Amino acid sequence: MNPRLARLLVRLYPRVWRERYGAEFEAMLQTGRGGLRTSANVAWSALHERVVPSPGFKTEPSQFRSWCVRAPWAMFGLVPLLLLAASYFVACFILWSGWKIFLPGNDTPFVPIDGFAIFYFQVGRLIYFSAPIVIGWAIGLIAWRLRLKAVWPAVGWVLIALAGGTAKVHASRPVVPGGAGHVRMVFGLGPFGNGIPDGLFHALVILALTALPYLVWQLQKARSVSAA
Amino acid sequence: MRSTRHVVEPQNGSALGHFSDPPLFVLASLASGPKHGHAMIEDIASICGVRLGPGTLYGAIARLEQQGWIEPLPPEERRQPYRITADGLRVLRAKLATLQQFTRAGLGRLEAR
Numbered sequence: 001m002n003p004r005l006a007r008l009l010v011r012l013y014p015r016v017w018r019e020r021y022g023a024e025f026e027a028m029l030q031t032g033r034g035g036l037r038t039s040a041n042v043a044w045s046a047l048h049e050r051v052v053p054s055p056g057f058k059t060e061p062s063q064f065r066s067w068c069v070r071a072p073w074a075m076f077g078l079v080p081l082l083l084l085a086a087s088y089f090v091a092c093f094i095l096w097s098g099w100k101i102f103l104p105g106n107d108t109p110f111v112p113i114d115g116f117a118i119f120y121f122q123v124g125r126l127i128y129f130s131a132p133i134v135i136g137w138a139i140g141l142i143a144w145r146l147r148l149k150a151v152w153p154a155v156g157w158v159l160i161a162l163a164g165g166t167a168k169v170h171a172s173r174p175v176v177p178g179g180a181g182h183v184r185m186v187f188g189l190g191p192f193g194n195g196i197p198d199g200l201f202h203a204l205v206i207l208a209l210t211a212l213p214y215l216v217w218q219l220q221k222a223r224s225v226s227a228a
Numbered sequence: 229m230r231s232t233r234h235v236v237e238p239q240n241g242s243a244l245g246h247f248s249d250p251p252l253f254v255l256a257s258l259a260s261g262p263k264h265g266h267a268m269i270e271d272i273a274s275i276c277g278v279r280l281g282p283g284t285l286y287g288a289i290a291r292l293e294q295q296g297w298i299e300p301l302p303p304e305e306r307r308q309p310y311r312i313t314a315d316g317l318r319v320l321r322a323k324l325a326t327l328q329q330f331t332r333a334g335l336g337r338l339e340a341r
Contacts, residue, residue, distance in 0.1 A: 017290065025286050027306035028265040038281060045283025054287070056294040 001034035009039060012046035014053065051145060065146050072148075076156035080135050084163055087131035088185055092169065094124030096183040099171065107173045109181070132164030136210020144217045157210050163187070165203025250280055250288035255297060255312060255320040262301055262311035265289075292316065 006029035010022050029042065068075045099109035102117035113121060136157050143153040166187045173181040189197035257263060257271040265285055273279045280288075289310065292298045297316030301309045312320070 021286055021290060024265070024303070024306070024308035025282070027308075028286075029282055031306075032266060032269075032282060041281025042283040045281070045287050049287065049290075054290040054294060 001029045001032060001038065003030050005034065005039065006030045009042045009046070012043055013049055017049055017054070068142065068146055068148065072152035073155075076139055076143075076152040077159055080139055080156045080160050081163060083135050084131055084160060087127055087135070088167065091124045091128035091131070092183045092185060094120065094127070095169065095171065096181065098124065099181050099183070107181075109171050109183075128169070132160050132206050133209050136160050136206065137213055140211065140214030140217070144214055150214070150218075153214065154211070157207055160210065161203040161207035164206045165201070166190070166199035250284050251292050251297075252320070252323055253278065253280065254285070254288045254292055255316055256324075258298060258310060258312040259317065259320060262309045264304070264307040264309045266307075268310075 006026050009029060010018060010026045013022070013025075029038075032038070095109055098117060098120045099106070102113060102120065103109055103111065109121070139153050139156045139160070142148075143150065166189060168186050168188065168190070169183065170186055171181060171183045187199075189199035191198055193201065253272045253276065254268060256275065257268045260271070263271060265282065269280055269282070269285060289298065293300070293310070295315075296313060297319055298310045298312050301311055303309075
């Protein structure tokens with residue numbers, strides 16, 4: 001294997017693991033055959049070592065962990081909301097700039113488009129729709145990784161679900177001829193559908209999707225404990 | 229024990245898959261004498277047809293060493309050989325005996341059909 005690639009792959013492992021096995025493992029990788037499978041195997045094993053460290057290789061509590069314990073309201077409430085706001089800002093900026101670039105004469109960006117504009121707007125749409133789910137999954141992963149109780153992660157999921165479910169994008173152009181269009185976000189429960197407000201329905205869907213991986217991990221953990 | 233899923237299968241691997249327990253493979257390989265990483269991979273491939281990826285191998289080595297079932301020997305150039313300990317031999321015997329019992333029972337049931 002290429003020595004540079006071998007060194008890079010070894011660096012994926014946690015520091016404490018590298019201090020013990022790094023040199024010999026790197027030497028082994030350098031003298032062995034490379035290839036995508038080998039690289040993928042090492043990368044996956046390194047990730048596994050980070051998530052589930054071998055006995056005796058557990059790292060000291062990190063700064064991140066101590067923040068999660070000292071200020072869970074910030075780490076699971078405020079930070080996810082700020083991340084969601086940043087994602088929505090990027091999505092709205094893409095919509096606004098795409099409107100200016102590809103549809104300068106239109107009163108709204110929500111019209112049929114073709115060519116590169118489709119890809120451009122889809123990026124914004126992807127960010128808009130996936131942001132609450134990805135942030136929710138990140139909350140679950142951190143809670144699971146740090147073995148935290150589900151209370152604060154649950155608060156984070158509810159906040160993210162409410163923000164994501166009730167958010168709507170509005171685009172309007174002022175009546176002034178040649179005036180620039182405005183893209184803004186509003187939050188509201190919206191009209192009734194399925195017996196409950198649409199916004200609440202969307203929030204419940206987001207909540208279920210974001211909490212699902214964490215619940216599966218907890219279920220697996222409970223099963224492995226009862227089996228042992 | 230470590231997950232046994234991350235195994236680089238040989239090109240002509242059986243469609244039925246292989247029994248795969250990397251720590252057990254490492255112990256079984258070291259039962260015939262000390263070996264370094266590459267030698268273990270080749271030895272395991274020859275005895276059970278499974279080629280462990282280097283990450284999987286070192287995951288198993290790290291766990292076995294922490295449990296005191298294998299130990300490192302002085303390095304040979306850049307290679308690091310390992311040998312099985314007395315505890316490791318005892319564990320390997322116990323595991324293989326269980327497997328043997330399981331195999332006998334399973335084959336007996338198949339023959340009875």
